Amino acid sequence: MKTDHLKSGIDRRALVSGLAALPVPSGSLLAQTRPQAQLQAPAAQDEPLPSWKDGPAKHAILDFVRDTTDQASPKFVPVEERIATFDQDGTLWVEHPIYTQVVYCLDRVPSVVAEKPELKEREPFKTVLSGDRDAIAKLSLDDLEAILSATLTGMPVDEFEAEASQWLATAKHPRWNRFYTDLAYQPMLEVLHYLRDNAYKTYIVTGGGQDFVRTYAQRIYGIPPEQVVGTMGGTKFGYDNNGKPFLTKEPKLLLNDDHAGKPEGIHLMIGRRPYAAFGNSTGDQQMLEYTGAGDGARLMMLVLHDDAEREYAYGPAQGLPNTRVGTFPQPLFGEAEKNGWTVISMKNDWMRIFAFE
């Protein structure tokens, strides 16, 4: 299968450095399915943003909502134009040591090989099956694309959704030993709810696969499938043996929803410029620029991971350790200062990171 065009919006260099930290394969598909915790958000009548410390980040959000929802404000925004977009990995949930979707793809390899035994002795599947982390970390970009293609495409849409849902119900993050879906940031869940309580339509705009994120976005973030903008692959309409129509996921990239692809994806899927945009890395810069280029009040925010104790610390902005997964370099910090974007310090602005704390 030709996979040149399947990139899934992930910075592929990032994969290589992040993979070494993984337990692979996790075998979690064999574990028992359990119900997942629902993260709770505050009711509308409560004080907004209870997990946020009083400070410039919290005030930027409160001021923006006040200015754009007060009919007497010169910056009032009509309800139908209230669009807010959120990057996912590193902005709404944990992205270290490596993107959750990549863990999924690697975990899926044994199942794919079980269905296609001829892959067992073929690279890169053989290396993934070996569980040799060092060897996996050395896989080439073409190898990684072959893994993404084999695990994310070629199956009916419904089958993919069922497989991804099953995985999410069992796989756990190695550091916290918790479901990945428990690792959404409580302060960001509060922002989502607060904006929705004020008639904002909240969208995810992610470099991750659109169909993957859709499988859990409603449950975790309260965001329905039609409000998930992600890296988009083609599907193919066809009929089964009984004449029943179905869609198959194709290894054809329609849009890499990262960097410049984010505003392009926003135009494609939403057709409006957001009033608020949240990100955490270079892949979000163009989305924030595009949002900020609109008239009136606009809110642009970047999450800085500066809390190694409660989550992770990486930049390399502000002298934080470097990373290739969710890079926040110093020039992006400079852009934020220049353009009036607010940088959220996980350490200083968030009273708690996760609902389970």
Add this chain to the structure above:
Amino acid sequence: MKTDHLKSGIDRRALVSGLAALPVPSGSLLAQTRPQAQLQAPAAQDEPLPSWKDGPAKHAILDFVRDTTDQASPKFVPVEERIATFDQDGTLWVEHPIYTQVVYCLDRVPSVVAEKPELKEREPFKTVLSGDRDAIAKLSLDDLEAILSATLTGMPVDEFEAEASQWLATAKHPRWNRFYTDLAYQPMLEVLHYLRDNAYKTYIVTGGGQDFVRTYAQRIYGIPPEQVVGTMGGTKFGYDNNGKPFLTKEPKLLLNDDHAGKPEGIHLMIGRRPYAAFGNSTGDQQMLEYTGAGDGARLMMLVLHDDAEREYAYGPAQGLPNTRVGTFPQPLFGEAEKNGWTVISMKNDWMRIFAFE
């Protein structure tokens, strides 16, 4: 500019036969801009579907809404899953003698040539400028694609939207001498409102250009840009001389949202299977099949243009005159009977066609 991949979802054979009926170029861009009439829909408390005659088509709609919104019904559908999709050309508004978007493209040729004088003596632009209907009707498919590409791509997204809006505010349909946007079908506007009053999210799923239809869908149909699924072209993110970011429409086809492309577009943009789908031609068959393949109550309807007096009569189903613009062949009629889809007779089911009657 290479235009192989720009097709705009229009059956190109249809263009050739329909073009002969057109006044080209209309020169309507020179006319004065006037406010357009807003089509009125009934308030929620009124009797639903007042422009529909009592009969099987009206009852199919009423029964579907009753069954899917009554909590006590075994066919009850949760609010968040209530999705209804509507083809546009020939289903929501007039598509004869030729698609409105094609009229727009031909009308735009003089402006494009004014900006690029080198095109004046070059085909196919020279022929379009000549106003010779017979010659225009004989343009090749490649010629027509060159016209679509030159008039629909290459400009900033905002500029395209402004141009299309200006055109819609001035251009008129030759038969009724009314704005194209006045030619929405009043009974279908009532269906849109009735479904929305019952918490259905209404989408347009059109073979026409997504960005073109978005320019008027909110005003005419009450459908916001993010609920318009159409033939999708790529955009390119960039910066102007002042460093301000903007998007340019590219001659790159992402999805031809017609025939099998309709369910593919629905999955891409909505990520859910509709509970109701409305169309009028072969291009809608797969959307109705995909809708009908779901569990529970599903509503599939096809508009049959059998009213030459008040609108147009074409099929060739049921002995109506043949056409290549919005073809409804007898086999599609057979599919409707076999699958339990309801065929709407414009003549017998609709008391009036337009709000202005």
